[in-house]
Amino acid sequence: MLTLRIKRVAARAEVPRFQTEGSAGLDLAACLPEGQDAMRVEPGQIVRVPTGWAVAIPEGYEGQVRPRSGLATRFGVTVVNAPGTIDSDYRGEVMVALINLGSEAYEIVHGTRVAQLVVGPVARVAVEEVADLGATGRGSGGFGSTGGH
Numbered sequence: 001m002l003t004l005r006i007k008r009v010a011a012r013a014e015v016p017r018f019q020t021e022g023s024a025g026l027d028l029a030a031c032l033p034e035g036q037d038a039m040r041v042e043p044g045q046i047v048r049v050p051t052g053w054a055v056a057i058p059e060g061y062e063g064q065v066r067p068r069s070g071l072a073t074r075f076g077v078t079v080v081n082a083p084g085t086i087d088s089d090y091r092g093e094v095m096v097a098l099i100n101l102g103s104e105a106y107e108i109v110h111g112t113r114v115a116q117l118v119v120g121p122v123a124r125v126a127v128e129e130v131a132d133l134g135a136t137g138r139g140s141g142g143f144g145s146t147g148g149h
Contacts, residue, residue, distance in 0.1 A: 066083045
C-alpha cells in the first residue's frame with residue numbers, strides 16, 4: 001500500500017479520509033481562514049477553496065482532484081478543471097477550483113467536503129515526432145465520431 005504524506009498548513013484543516021472501504025478518493029474538506037465560517041459562490045462564479053493541506057504525492061504518481069457527485073447533481077457545483085492534477089513535485093497547499101453551474105448561490109461552510117483526491121500511476125513517455133502515425137479503423141474521426149446517433 002502507498003503512503004500519502006500530508007502536511008497541515010492550517011490549524012482548522014480536517015484530515016482527508018476515505019468515507020467507505022470501497023471509496024476510490026479521499027474526501028477534501030473546505031478549510032476556510034480563521035474567522036471565516038462560510039464562502040458564497042454565485043452562479044457562474046469560480047472560487048479557489050483552500051483545504052489546509054499540502055501533500056507529497058509519491059514519485060511516479062499523480063493526485064487527481066475530482067468533483068463530488070452530490071455537489072454536482074444537487075447544486076451544480078463542480079471542479080472547474082476536473083480532474084485537477086497535483087504533480088508529485090508540488091508541495092504547496094491543495095486548492096480546489098470550484099464553479100457554480102447552478103442557478104442559485106451556494107454556500108460553502110468550513111468543513112464542507114468539496115472534492116475528492118484520487119492518487120494513481122502516471123506513465124512517463126518519450127516523445128517521438130514521425131511523418132506517419134499508421135492507419136486505424138477510426139482514423140481522424142473526432143468528437144462524436146464513434147456514436148451511432
